[in-house]
Amino acid sequence: MLQLTDVTAYYGDFRAVRDVNLIVPPQQVTALIGPSGCGKSTMLRSINRMHETIPGATITGSIMLDGVNIYADNIDAVRVRRAIGMVFQKPNPFPTMSIRENVASGLRLAGTLAKSEIEGVVEHSLKQAALWEEVKEKLDQPGTSLSGGQQQRLCIARAIAVKPAVLLMDEPCSALDPIATLKIEELIRSLREEYTIVIVTHNMQQASRVSDSTAFFTMGDDRAGYLVEHGETRQIFTAPKESLTEGYIAGRFG
Amino acid sequence: MKVSGLLLERLSPQEQRRLRTDRLMALFLRTCAGIAVLPVVALTVYVALRGIPALSPTFFLNSPADTEPGILNAILGSLQLTAVAILFTGPIGIAAGVYLSEYASRRVSSAGTMMIDVLLGTPSIIAGLVVFLVAVPFLGFSAWAGVLALSVLMLPVVMRTTQEVIRLVPIGVREASLALGVPVWKTTLYITCRTALSGLLTGLVLAISRGLGETAPLLLTARGTSAMNLFDFGTTINAMPMAVYEYSNTSSALLKEQAWGTALVLLVIALTLNVLVRSRTINSRVA
Numbered sequence: 341m342l343q344l345t346d347v348t349a350y351y352g353d354f355r356a357v358r359d360v361n362l363i364v365p366p367q368q369v370t371a372l373i374g375p376s377g378c379g380k381s382t383m384l385r386s387i388n389r390m391h392e393t394i395p396g397a398t399i400t401g402s403i404m405l406d407g408v409n410i411y412a413d414n415i416d417a418v419r420v421r422r423a424i425g426m427v428f429q430k431p432n433p434f435p436t437m438s439i440r441e442n443v444a445s446g447l448r449l450a451g452t453l454a455k456s457e458i459e460g461v462v463e464h465s466l467k468q469a470a471l472w473e474e475v476k477e478k479l480d481q482p483g484t485s486l487s488g489g490q491q492q493r494l495c496i497a498r499a500i501a502v503k504p505a506v507l508l509m510d511e512p513c514s515a516l517d518p519i520a521t522l523k524i525e526e527l528i529r530s531l532r533e534e535y536t537i538v539i540v541t542h543n544m545q546q547a548s549r550v551s552d553s554t555a556f557f558t559m560g561d562d563r564a565g566y567l568v569e570h571g572e573t574r575q576i577f578t579a580p581k582e583s584l585t586e587g588y589i590a591g592r593f594g
Numbered sequence: 595m596k597v598s599g600l601l602l603e604r605l606s607p608q609e610q611r612r613l614r615t616d617r618l619m620a621l622f623l624r625t626c627a628g629i630a631v632l633p634v635v636a637l638t639v640y641v642a643l644r645g646i647p648a649l650s651p652t653f654f655l656n657s658p659a660d661t662e663p664g665i666l667n668a669i670l671g672s673l674q675l676t677a678v679a680i681l682f683t684g685p686i687g688i689a690a691g692v693y694l695s696e697y698a699s700r701r702v703s704s705a706g707t708m709m710i711d712v713l714l715g716t717p718s719i720i721a722g723l724v725v726f727l728v729a730v731p732f733l734g735f736s737a738w739a740g741v742l743a744l745s746v747l748m749l750p751v752v753m754r755t756t757q758e759v760i761r762l763v764p765i766g767v768r769e770a771s772l773a774l775g776v777p778v779w780k781t782t783l784y785i786t787c788r789t790a791l792s793g794l795l796t797g798l799v800l801a802i803s804r805g806l807g808e809t810a811p812l813l814l815t816a817r818g819t820s821a822m823n824l825f826d827f828g829t830t831i832n833a834m835p836m837a838v839y840e841y842s843n844t845s846s847a848l849l850k851e852q853a854w855g856t857a858l859v860l861l862v863i864a865l866t867l868n869v870l871v872r873s874r875t876i877n878s879r880v881a
Contacts, residue, residue, distance in 0.1 A: 390773060395699075422775030432766035436788050446774035449784055495770070502774060 341366045342387065342506060342536065347401035349382045349391060356382045357565035360401070362555055364506075369528060369537045371547035371573070374557035375593065379565030380540045383557070384508050387538065388424035389417040405505070422450055425504035429511040431491035433483030433498070439466075440479040442494055446502040461501055468534075469497035470527050489520025496527065500535065507531065509539040513546065525550050544589065548577050556585045638865075641858050648855025658820035658832075663848070665856050667822045668837040674825070675737060675816065675833055676805040679744040684798050687749050688787075691756025691797075696782055707757065713750035721746040722811025730815060737827035740816030747808060748801040755800060759793025760786060796871050803867040807860060809835035834860050 342364035349356050357379025364370045372380040385391040386399050389410065402409045410420045433442050443462045447453045453461065462479075466472040471493040475486070483494055492512060499507060509528070513521040528537060528550050541547050547554055554577070555570035569582045580586045587593055605613070656664030694706045725743040733739045763786050771781040787794065812818070818836040823829065834856050841853035 388773060390769065393769070393772060418775050418777050420775075421773055425775075426773035428766060428769060428773075430766055432764070432770040434767060434770065434785060434789070436791070445771075446776070449771070449780050450775040450777075498770075499774070 341406060342538075343404040344383075344387075345402045345404070347383070347386060347399055347403060349379065349386050349399045350397065351382075351394065352396040355562070355564045357557070358560075360567045362567060362570060364536060364538055365553060366536045367532060367534075368552040369532050369539060369550055371551035371554045372538065372540045372557060373542075373544060373547045373554060374565070374568075374588065375559065376542070377565070378557045378559040380557050381510050382565070384510055384538060384540050385426075387506070388426050388508055389420045390426065392417070418450075422502055423504055424506040424508060425499035425502065426508045426510065427492070427495050427499050427512050430515050431488060431495050433486075433491050433494050435482070435484050437483055438480045439475050439483050439486070439494060442483040443497045443501050446498055451502060465497040465501040468500055468531065469493045470523065470530075471497055487520070489516050489523060492516060492520070492524060493527065496524075496531075500531070504535065506536045506538065509537065511540055511542060514542060521546070544577075548573060556580075556582075556588060558584055558588065638861065641854065641861050644851075644854035645856075645858025645861075648851045649858070653852065653855055657822045658837075659822075663852070665834065665837050665852060665859075667819070668832045668834045668856065669859070671737075671816075671823060671832040672806055672834045674823075674827075675740050675744055675812070675831065676802055678737075678827070679741045679748055679805050680798060680802055682741070683745045683749040683752055683801060687752025687797070687801070688756050688794055691753040692760055692782060692787065694753070695757045695760040696786065710750045710753050710757075713746070714754060716747070717810075718747055718808050719810035719814075722814040725811065726814040734828070735815065735817040735830050737816055737823065737829070737831040740812050740831060740833070741827070743811035743815045744805045744808060747811065748805050751801040751804055752797045755797025756790075756794055759790040759797070762793070763789045792874055796874050799867055799871050799874075803864060803871075806863060806867075807835060809839055812836050813839065
């Protein structure tokens with residue numbers, strides 16, 4: 341279970357998003373929605389400590405994963421990222437690797453699995469990512485030879501191959517066509533049983549289709565983003581408590 | 595009705611003038627391009643014409659000291675010098691280039707880039723002079739000194755090319771690796787460098803190309819010799835560019851012809867390496 345307490349994220353001196361208090365329920369899909377620039381992606385990247393890979397970027401506050409503060413001094417960021425995986429907006433399969441090598445890359449480079457077991461995990465991950473049938477005959481083809489939607493599913497397979505506890509998805513469908521988008525949304529719903537998923541999306545309808553709980557962010561006058569409201573998806577979209585939330589849902593801004 | 599009328603109308607005097615200027619411009623540019631290419635073509639043809647008569651089996655298999663002299667010791671000397679130099683400058687240059695583009699802060703990175711620029715622009719004879727003054731007293735006129743001089747000139751080539759191709763690796767590829775929980779050093783080595791591998795090899799080929807062609811620094815360090823030198827780096831060694839220089843200064847017609855032959859061999863090697871580099875650059879995704 342993931343718990344964010346008083347999290348504020350900075351890019352150098354600039355406060356990008358402030359005072360976020362959020363509980364991400366396990367084995368559910370949580371959507372982060374809100375207008376552009378209000379810090380949703382920054383918040384997401386803070387969860388798997390990718391935020392700090394940008395020079396000068398820091399956060400204050402604590403993020404607890406199953407009771408352990410992932411930002412504690414004695415916690416290795418690399419271990420955090422093995423437990424919390426990420427899928428990016430633009431599909432990014434490794435260009436020099438085949439499909440099989442792509443899925444296995446996390447296991448080979450970050451894990452300690454025996455070679456004989458890796459093949460089984462590759463197949464299982466591709467099946468979970470609903471890509472196995474389409475690529476099982478051409479596993480040695482380069483990962484980049486697939487279409488955009490397939491590449492994104494490949495990236496999902498690669499991310500889940502290392503068996504993370506949490507899967508973060510940063511607008512995974514915004515670079516894809518509607519049909520590929522639908523496939524990925526189905527995939528997200530099916531992955532829910534095994535993983536805790538947090539998805540950032542610009543698309544409100546997608547959030548209402550795919551998620552169990554939703555968190556709405558917006559930008560304050562000080563240009564820092566903040567969390568306005570969060571709760572069960574159905575409640576947020578039919579009976580939001582805050583007027584700002586209602587305004588965004590109704591399309592009045594954003 | 596109106597548009598087709600516009601299209602079928604005859605050209606006005608303005609438009610005719612414009613068309614003429616267009617054609618003149620194209621002709622002018624084509625002529626300039628021809629003039630620019632002329633020296634290369636002339637050089638290649640002339641060297642080929644003068645050099646081909648010198649080519650023969652003994653030319654390639656004998657040394658200057660044999661009864662029928664050849665340039666084998668120069669060919670082997672060049673290969674040894676360049677091979678050892680790339681053995682040093684390759685790994686060090688790639689590592690330094692990776693450090694400057696991946697790990698260094700912006701200030702260190704720009705300072706380092708400036709230093710590489712200075713090294714790249716250094717006239718080769720100055721590199722040779724520095725090694726002559728600083729190292730030859732300890733190493734003597736030897737292949738080691740020659741390797742040192744060549745390394746000074748080859749290292750910045752490797753570093754610069756490495757910097758450029760590493761920079762071209764898309765940031766998404768790095769982020770994908772980090773997000774999987776791969777440590778930073780493994781990301782750099784197995785992902786970033788692997789993606790840029792083609793470009794890194796290109797850097798090595800460019801450096802080798804430079805090393806094979808340098809004359810001045812070797813004259814001051816490796817000195818040249820008419821004897822065969824195989825793997826004795828403590829003493830003087832011959833190289834092809836030096837052979838060209840020395841033979842063209844003699845009065846012997848045979849040696850002068852051999853100078854042309856050696857020049858032809860060097861030209862062919864340079865052209866081959868260049869074509870190799872260009873074909874890699876055109877076909878691959880990252881330089």
